[in-house]
Amino acid sequence: MNLDQITQQYLELFPGDLSGNPMQRQTPKVVFSTAKIAHFENPELIISNEKLSEEIGLGKIEKQEDLDFLNAKYLPSNVKTYATAYAGHQFGNWAGQLGDGRAIFAGEIKNDQGLKSEIQWKGAGATPYSRHADGRGVLRSSVREYLMSEAMFHLGIPTTRALSLSFSGEQVVRDMLYDGNAAYEKGAVMTRTAPSFLRFGHFELLSAQGEIETLQQLTDFTIENYFPEIDSDSPNKYADFFKTVSEKTADMIVDWFRVGFVHGVMNTDNMSILGLTIDYGPFSFLDEYDLNFTPNTTDLPGRRYAFGNQAKIAQWNLWQLANALFSLIKDESILENILNDFNTNFWIKHDEMMAKKFGFDKLQEGDDEIFTSAQQVMQDLEIDYTLFFNKLETYSDDIDFKIHFKEVFYSRTTEEQFEKLKEFLTLYQNRLAKNSISKTDSLNLMKANNPKFIVRNYLLFECINELNEGKKDLLTKLLIALENPYEEIYPEFSVKRPNLYDGQTGCSTLSCSS
Numbered sequence: 001m002n003l004d005q006i007t008q009q010y011l012e013l014f015p016g017d018l019s020g021n022p023m024q025r026q027t028p029k030v031v032f033s034t035a036k037i038a039h040f041e042n043p044e045l046i047i048s049n050e051k052l053s054e055e056i057g058l059g060k061i062e063k064q065e066d067l068d069f070l071n072a073k074y075l076p077s078n079v080k081t082y083a084t085a086y087a088g089h090q091f092g093n094w095a096g097q098l099g100d101g102r103a104i105f106a107g108e109i110k111n112d113q114g115l116k117s118e119i120q121w122k123g124a125g126a127t128p129y130s131r132h133a134d135g136r137g138v139l140r141s142s143v144r145e146y147l148m149s150e151a152m153f154h155l156g157i158p159t160t161r162a163l164s165l166s167f168s169g170e171q172v173v174r175d176m177l178y179d180g181n182a183a184y185e186k187g188a189v190m191t192r193t194a195p196s197f198l199r200f201g202h203f204e205l206l207s208a209q210g211e212i213e214t215l216q217q218l219t220d221f222t223i224e225n226y227f228p229e230i231d232s233d234s235p236n237k238y239a240d241f242f243k244t245v246s247e248k249t250a251d252m253i254v255d256w257f258r259v260g261f262v263h264g265v266m267n268t269d270n271m272s273i274l275g276l277t278i279d280y281g282p283f284s285f286l287d288e289y290d291l292n293f294t295p296n297t298t299d300l301p302g303r304r305y306a307f308g309n310q311a312k313i314a315q316w317n318l319w320q321l322a323n324a325l326f327s328l329i330k331d332e333s334i335l336e337n338i339l340n341d342f343n344t345n346f347w348i349k350h351d352e353m354m355a356k357k358f359g360f361d362k363l364q365e366g367d368d369e370i371f372t373s374a375q376q377v378m379q380d381l382e383i384d385y386t387l388f389f390n391k392l393e394t395y396s397d398d399i400d401f402k403i404h405f406k407e408v409f410y411s412r413t414t415e416e417q418f419e420k421l422k423e424f425l426t427l428y429q430n431r432l433a434k435n436s437i438s439k440t441d442s443l444n445l446m447k448a449n450n451p452k453f454i455v456r457n458y459l460l461f462e463c464i465n466e467l468n469e470g471k472k473d474l475l476t477k478l479l480i481a482l483e484n485p486y487e488e489i490y491p492e493f494s495v496k497r498p499n500l501y502d503g504q505t506g507c508s509t510l511s512c513s514s
C-alpha cells in the first residue's frame with residue numbers, strides 16, 4: 001500500500017488541539033484533536049477490501065506493514081492521527097459536544113483521478129471525545145458495519161466504505177442490552193473510508209460555540225472540496241450549499257425506502273454532509289413491511305427513527321443544520337423555502353422511485369393510489385418487502401396468486417386478506433397494461449431497482465456467531481452475495497426470515513451498544 005502518500009490536511013488547515021492529551025474533555029474552538037491509536041499487540045485480519053484499496057489510491061495490500069497498518073498495530077512516520085469534534089441532536093435533544101469517540105483518522109489519500117478519500121480506524125482507541133467509553137469496537141458491531149456498508153455500496157446507495165476488519169486481540173466488556181449483564185466480547189477494529197466523514201454535527205458544534213469564522217472556513221472548505229457543482233465565488237454559495245445537502249439527503253432517503261433500509265439512529269451526528277449512509281449501528285433491512293418498525297431498542301418508546309419516519313426526521317435534521325448555517329446565510333426565508341422544498345422534492349423522487357420498483361414507464365395519474373394500496377396490503381398481511389417485489393416480477397394473472405405469493409407472509413392470511421391482495425394485483429395488472437414501454441423494458445426496470453439479495457439481520461447474526469466460533473464460511477458467501485445484490489446467487493438467501501429469529505435479540509431487536 002502507498003502508506004507514505006497519506007496526508008493530513010486538517011492538521012494544516014484548521015485550528016486543532018495538538019497537545020496529544022488523551023483525557024476526555026471539552027475542546028472548544030477546535031475542529032480536531034490529535035489522538036493515538038492503540039497499537040494492538042496481537043491483532044488478526046479477518047477481511048480486507050483490496051478492490052477499494054486500489055480504487056482510492058492506496059494500492060495493493062501486500063506487505064506485513066500494510067496489514068499491521070490496517071490492524072492499528074503500526075503507523076508509518078508520515079501518519080499523524082487525529083479525531084474530530086462534532087456535536088449533535090440525539091433523539092431530538094441537543095447533546096452538545098460528541099466527536100469521534102471510537103474513530104481515529106489516519107488522514108487522506110488521493111487516487112490517480114485526484115479523488116480524495118479519508119481513512120479511519122473504528123475501534124482503535126479512546127480519544128478526547130470518548131465520553132467515558134473505551135474507544136474500542138466489538139466483533140458484533142464491526143462485522144455489521146463492514147458487511148452492511150459494502151452491501152449498500154453494491155446496491156448503488158451512497159455510503160461510507162469498509163476497507164478492513166480485524167480481531168483486535170483484546171476482550172471488550174459490553175452491557176449489550178443495557179440491563180446490567182455486562183460480558184466480555186471479542187474486540188475488533190475496522191478501517192473505513194469516505195470522501196469526507198463530515199457530519200451535520202460538525203457545523204452544529206461550531207455554530208453553538210459561536211466560532212463563526214471557523215464555521216465559515218469549514219463550510220468554504222467543504223464546498224471547495226466536495227461540492228464542485230457550487231460556484232465558490234457566488235454570493236449565494238452558502239444557500240446553494242444548504243440546498244445541495246438537502247437534495248443529496250433526500251436522494252439518500254429515497255434509496256433507503258427503495259431497499260427497505262432502516263438506519264435506526266438518525267441523530268444529527270450520524271448525518272453525513274455528503275448524503276452518505278454513515279454510522280451503521282442498530283440498523284435493519286425490513287423483513288415484513290412495517291412503516292412503524294424500528295430495530296433500535298433505545299428508540300422503542302417513541303419510534304422516532306421508524307422506517308416510515310425517516311424522511312420526516314431527515315427534514316428535522318436539516319432544520320438543525322439550517323440553524324447552524326444561519327449565521328452564514330442570514331436569511332430565514334431562504335432556509336425555510338429549501339426546507340419546504342425538501343418535503344415536496346422528496347415525495348416526487350419517492351414516487352418516481354416506486355414507479356420503477358413496480359416497472360412503470362413513468363408516473364401516471366392514479367399511481368399514488370396503487371402505491372398506497374400496495375403499502376396497505378404489505379403492512380396488513382405482514383408481507384416481506386423484498387420478496388414481494390421479486391414475486392411481482394414473475395406474476396401474471398393466469399397463475400394461482402395464492403401459490404405464487406405463499407412464501408412472502410409472516411403470519412396466517414385470512415380469505416378476506418387474500419381478497420385484498422387480489423384486488424391490489426388486479427389494479428396493478430391493469431396499470432401495467434397502460435405502460436408505454438415493452439414488457440421486457442418494464443421487467444428490466446424492476447430487476448434494476450428491486451434487490452434479490454439483502455443482508456438480513458438474521459444472516460448477520462448467524463455470521464457473527466460463526467466468526468465467534470472461528471468459522472468464516474457464511475462470511476465468505478455473504479461477501480459474494482452482497483457484491484451482486486440484483487442477482488440470485490445463493491437461492492437459500494432468497495427466503496424470508498426464519499421463524500426461529502422472530503424477536504431474537506441482536507437480530508430483530510438491537511441496541512446502540514457497540
Ligand code: AMP
Pocket residue numbers: 098099100101102103126129130131133134135136137265269270279281512514
Ligand atoms: P453513535 O451512537 O455510534 O452514533 O455514537 C454516539 C457518540 O458516542 C459518538 O460521539 C461516538 O464516538 C461515541 N461512542 C460510541 N461508542 C463509543 C465507544 N465504544 N467508545 C468511545 N466513544 C463511543
Ligand code: MG
Pocket residue numbers: 269270279
Ligand atoms: Mg455516530
